[in-house]
Amino acid sequence: FQQTSLPLEEIVSYILHSGPPSKIVVLTGAGVSTASGIPDFRSPTTGLYANLARLNLPYPEAVFTLDYFRSNPLPFYTLAKELYPGKYYPTISHAFIALLHEKGLLEMLFTQNIDCLDRMAGVPDHKIVEAHGSFKGQRCIECQKEFPEKLMLEAVESSTPVRCLDENCGGLVKPDIVFFGEGLPEVFFQKKDLVEKADLLIVMGTSLEVAPFSMLPELVRSTVPRVLFNRERVGSFGSCEYDCVVLGDCDNGVRKLAEGLGWTEELEELFLK
Ligand code: OAD
């Protein structure tokens, strides 16, 4: 297909002059958090999947696959300790999403991330759809019975798999993050229509390799601009007339957009908070 790209200036004037506040939907993946020190999944040498040799997995995604977890939960528990929220800080890209919210422009953030950095940056709970779940709760994978948070913290801290408190069950306990082989949370399907109604879509730091999340950018109306801030071109970006593709680090792309909008100071202030 013919690749197209609107200049970022067009997006700036669209946001500033499109009349009543635009409804902006933001989609994010692991790339918005790499600047904070958390690895993404699929980057060739730095990504998580390229660095799992020590866990002796049959294939990298196995660590997040339900069947494999059932037979060997140790690799996941080893990784969970590293991924558990609390050790990292939000990036400029997270701060930008929080700023969109402050400006009354953020319709919804759909994130695939489980690091909670959006919330930490100031995006309120009701504006976040955690499409791949989070570490906020945990339950037995067989009977779905909830498991106490305090015991989970200890299990993660010591990388020791824990089992259901119901002795008759004894199933393994897993944080409420979505594994391959599991459905996405109900809220994802409930809020999906916000993408269809959006006035602008911004996609940052995701390979768009994992469905159904990867289908979201296809839901916008055909006259709605779609902006991509990513190190590489992904999905169908560049195939639509109103696509704006900004390759490189998303923090740089976001800073450029903020500058055009005259938001630089506010953005840097929010970032430092
Ligand atoms: P991926 O690792 O698949 O993709 C990250 C994307 O961000 C890649 O296109 C990178 O080039 C890009 N990237 C990395 N750092 C960046 C930066 N600083 N600026 C701009 N772009 C950058 O991560 P996700 O798309 O989030 O699911 O992966 C989707 C899902 O696959 C995850 O939620 C996880 C994984 O398996 C589950 O665990 C269920």
Ligand code: ZN
């Ligand atoms: Zn159970």
